[in-house]
Amino acid sequence: MTQIEFWQGNTACAEGALAAGCRFFGGYPITPSTEIAEHMALKLPKKNGVFIQMEDEIAGIASVIGASWTGARAMTATSGPGFSLMMENIGYAAMTETPCVIVNVQRGGPSTGQPTMGAQGDMMQCRFGSHGDYSVIALCPASVQEMYELTVKAFNLSDEYRVPVFLMADEIVGHMREKIVVPDSVPYVSRKELVRGMPPFRVDIDLIPGFPQFGKGYGVHVTGLTHDERGYPCATNPKLHEALVKRLVNKIESARHTIANYEILNPDANQVFIAYGAPVRTVQQVMHDHPDKNIGFLRLRTVWPFAEFALKEFKNAKRFLVPELNLGQIAREIERYVDIPVISLPKLGGDLHTPAELLAALEVPQ
């Protein structure tokens, strides 16, 4: 029996996490993500889970990674400044292939910026924020319903690919209240277990090693140093390092056709909007108000790994218009793949684009 609720985006995220089986939350309060922590603090103890408010965001993500190695589904939630603090340990999670979910309810930056206003300024940071080369998965919800569904998806992707997965929400979606249909059950993808006797970081064709859960007698050594397939540090072997880093990147990039989640509307259109997160809603409004205009729309739910193949679906496209709440972070990513003009429609300050602004952009002669 599905249940209809009127929830805030952050509540939906927390409820999605609980439904997905999240049993550990380690975090630090930060506007505008605090409601997730508050809701988890309220609900987790009743579900035999653990909520802990750590001393800072660094400790928050650290405790999440530690909990994840004991087999628990673990998450943290934060916003810009806290996200910056987490970066080192996010790199650690990528290197050690620790499944974990990091919710970033984005706010205006840089620095303390606009704590109560929405933005999408961390899209590049979540992809490249930690040092060194690695690859991650980032999901962008555009509604309260998606806050719920994509949180569940984030846990499943994280466990399947053994990678930190980011739910890159924004203050607008996080604090929005909306109708949501809560399903009575959600999909569950479990971690692939390590085969007994196998070296813990040996991989098959899927490039994803089996998970040696702590406390099960695997005796695994987990290190952020460059390690061989036994998990032992081996930091001065150039070939080994190259192979390891390439595998960390390839296990995500080579699976991007499977991971990618997007929606295509009017693939024959000349003018195509590409959006993710809150700006999706403005584009939807424009399309709803002007069904006669034949506007194309590529709506990304996964931003990383970037689904560049989706761009090729728009065979008649003359230009792509990319409304974002930043100065064109993903517009530039799109430019790398296409040879038609990519018009960035940046907006800073915390307000969404108005339908009129997007319409005006459509009217600009090509």
Added chain:
Amino acid sequence: MKLAIDETRCKGCNLCTKVCPYKIFKEGKKANRRGIIIPELDRPERCSNCRLMHLYGRTLCGVCQLICPDQAIHWVEEQPYEPQKVAIEY
């Protein structure tokens, strides 16, 4: 049981020479193949703790093994009926 120094692990820090109550370990003189001067054992049969380990079923002193930072000191089983010179010190 008798004491033995694992030459592949010893790094020649001579900490064992400082702690043994019987002064069984003494600084070596000759460098081995890796250029490390391994301590020598001076009449290890004098260590009654080593000899009585089997009788008591546990490590009696073991300070040399505990302090060895390179895990190079251990005990090996003696051959049955291995002749032992009993040294009595006054």
Added chain:
Amino acid sequence: MSFEDWYRQDRLPHIFCAGCGNGTIINCTLAAIEQMAWKKEETVFVSGIGCSSRAPGYIAADSLHTTHGRAIAFATGVKLANPDLNVVVFTGDGDLAAIGGNHFIHGCRRNIDLTVVCMNNQIYGMTGGQGSPTTPRGCISSTTPYGCAETPFDLCELAIASGANYVSRWTSYHVKELEKSVLAGLQTPGFSFIEALVQCPTAFGRRNKFKQVSDQVDYLRTHTMLKAKRDRLLDQGQHIPPDMYIVGELARRNRPALGVK
């Protein structure tokens, strides 16, 4: 079974310099764990970054070698998510007191059921001998070439003030006492902190007039004073030399603890 069975034999000899005391501390910790009769599959070792933090890599149990200073935060996650696991943290003075100072005091405040063994060599060994928060005044390091002008941390006092249930200090010379102390720490529910002063012949001794490894060990031996003796001397109104390290069990109490199984 002896504590030697806890080592990953295929990883030895370890990377520590000749004469480094870290190996001694690992021996003592493992000997104490052996006495607890813990199983390998229910024991987890966590460490940060530095010489001391390489320790878990040589132990044949689940081990987490994490980022600089964050070992206690990671260990908090491990322990809370699965309280059945016994969690031991290896850390160093720079790792614990400098970059990880915040996690340290909050670990003590939460009184979470961890045993933290700090190998305090009073220097940053792995990066080549820079001054650390525990480098004594006047000591030479590569970043204090004219002598350290800062007052060092007393890690044990910090732990006691922050609320740890068990606090003790020994040196790498006092192996039996250290072993007993770690054992007491493992047995005590809540946060147990054991500081072990260790010699660092390569980065510290070489610059500070300890020509041989044994010179620094001798210094540690002669510059330690039992807490009981210190208390007695204080009662008698006598002077305690300022360069003395007070060793022994410094705190043992029963504050409410977190994560106890």
